[in-house]
Amino acid sequence: MAEAPNELTLIERIAERALAYVVDPPTGLDPVIDHASPDEIETLFASAASLGFESTAEACDDDAIVDAVDLVIKHSVHTSHPRFVNQNFAGPDPVSVVGDWLGAALNTTGATFEMAPVFTLMESAVLSKLGRLAGYVDESASQVPPLPPGLFCPGGSSATLYALQLARHRLRPDVRRTGATGEQLTLFVSASGHYAATKSAALLGIGTDSVIKVESDERGAIIPAALDAAIQASIDDGQTPFAIIATSGTTVTSAFDDLHALADIAEERGLWLHVDGCYGGSALFSPTHRHLLAGVERSDSFVWNLHKMMGMTQQCTALLVRQPEQLAACFALKADYLFQPDKLHAEYDSGDRTFQCARRIDVLKLWLAWKHHGDQGFADRIDHAVAMADHARARIASADGGFAEVVGNFTNVVFAWIPPELRPLAVDPGAIGDLDSAVRTTLHTLAPQIKARMQAEGTAMVGFQPIEGLNTFRLLFMNPSVTEADVDAMLDRIADYGSDALAVAAT
Numbered sequence: 001m002a003e004a005p006n007e008l009t010l011i012e013r014i015a016e017r018a019l020a021y022v023v024d025p026p027t028g029l030d031p032v033i034d035h036a037s038p039d040e041i042e043t044l045f046a047s048a049a050s051l052g053f054e055s056t057a058e059a060c061d062d063d064a065i066v067d068a069v070d071l072v073i074k075h076s077v078h079t080s081h082p083r084f085v086n087q088n089f090a091g092p093d094p095v096s097v098v099g100d101w102l103g104a105a106l107n108t109t110g111a112t113f114e115m116a117p118v119f120t121l122m123e124s125a126v127l128s129k130l131g132r133l134a135g136y137v138d139e140s141a142s143q144v145p146p147l148p149p150g151l152f153c154p155g156g157s158s159a160t161l162y163a164l165q166l167a168r169h170r171l172r173p174d175v176r177r178t179g180a181t182g183e184q185l186t187l188f189v190s191a192s193g194h195y196a197a198t199k200s201a202a203l204l205g206i207g208t209d210s211v212i213k214v215e216s217d218e219r220g221a222i223i224p225a226a227l228d229a230a231i232q233a234s235i236d237d238g239q240t241p242f243a244i245i246a247t248s249g250t251t252v253t254s255a256f257d258d259l260h261a262l263a264d265i266a267e268e269r270g271l272w273l274h275v276d277g278c279y280g281g282s283a284l285f286s287p288t289h290r291h292l293l294a295g296v297e298r299s300d301s302f303v304w305n306l307h308k309m310m311g312m313t314q315q316c317t318a319l320l321v322r323q324p325e326q327l328a329a330c331f332a333l334k335a336d337y338l339f340q341p342d343k344l345h346a347e348y349d350s351g352d353r354t355f356q357c358a359r360r361i362d363v364l365k366l367w368l369a370w371k372h373h374g375d376q377g378f379a380d381r382i383d384h385a386v387a388m389a390d391h392a393r394a395r396i397a398s399a400d401g402g403f404a405e406v407v408g409n410f411t412n413v414v415f416a417w418i419p420p421e422l423r424p425l426a427v428d429p430g431a432i433g434d435l436d437s438a439v440r441t442t443l444h445t446l447a448p449q450i451k452a453r454m455q456a457e458g459t460a461m462v463g464f465q466p467i468e469g470l471n472t473f474r475l476l477f478m479n480p481s482v483t484e485a486d487v488d489a490m491l492d493r494i495a496d497y498g499s500d501a502l503a504v505a506a507t
């Protein structure tokens, strides 16, 4: 019998699949990734809507497009899967996904109250709540302050750029008009800090040489005395220090700089203190872990990626500024076709306080998720992530030398699998270079082999990176669906694959 024609429209068919994915994402024994090579992906799509475009692109029929959508889902990385611990983001909070869809459906810009009446107020309310957590806004101020303490930005790197522009503007306001002069400005960040600082320096025209990387301790936190010495050395060299970037949650080891110590230095030297809380800023949601950011209220600016630990869809970045009027001072151009002062409620327009013109509505998903989970739900999310990391640490410590924890803080666990004939073996930061070179080579080459097999079989996605030149694994916890059993299973797979790789090498 002929199949009944599909009554659903293309949009409904795609939306149906997207919703089914969000409500019931792959889990358990489903693969984290159905791995295919670039050639295989091209070939698969050739039997649906092809990936490429001919010079003249004809409209595809709905079935071909839906087949392609199925392939997109099948061959994408399932970041919601509890065995995806590969990056410092993971599966999205489903509420944020639908919030993102709704924001996209309403397709407006957050630049003006005229175009975003509800979202302007919503953004202000959420930023004020974030600002209270960071100590930028008086906790007793239950009302939204007249000027929100920041704004949402397209990602942490962009927000870092904006923060450094603010920092330079405070010191050299004329540069905005005249362009960068020959003066050698310098900024300071830990050697473990994110490369957004260096990229921003390039874009600001102060040059990548202006970024002075300061020694960090073996956990990855900046050494305050080394920072102060580096600032003095820069002054002695005739340079002009203008900013310190502190990191709250470094990308690899999730180290937290001592913000009070850095604020003391910044205040004494008259420098702008920016806190990169892209990753670890969310510790502020947890009464148990917020002490990690003690002193953040003394900083001048603070970047917080809610799309990392909090599971908001990418991207959802708040740039908080202690003196928010500096945003307009730094960025405003008063375009008269958009920010007409004589239109209704123009004083609420946020768009001239940033570099962007159109601004995505990134606040809606966060507002919805926060209303849905409440402060307690957000705190639980952080506490669960740390509990999973603690479980991994305990499991690694009790593995009879089968694993060695290298370093790690908060939600990040960096470790190595140790082949039986090398046990016990300490792989301690600061002493990795002292390891026997054959041992180093064995460990260094095993990690990518183990990772490749995990990826090919889709059993888990665990990242690896060099620490002092040695490839080591990194577990990063933030997904609330990860259980202790998942942690154990991932470690077991690493051990199995490591043993198999050695057995193959021995034949």
Ligand SMILES: Cc1ncc(COP(=O)(O)O)c(C=O)c1O
Residues within 6 Å of the ligand: 088, 154, 155, 156, 157, 158, 194, 196, 247, 249, 250, 251, 276, 278, 279, 305, 315, 317
């Ligand atoms: C510590 C830190 N800072 C900044 C960034 C950059 O954020 P984004 O990826 O949103 O540009 C990252 C990204 O991983 C990060 O880990």
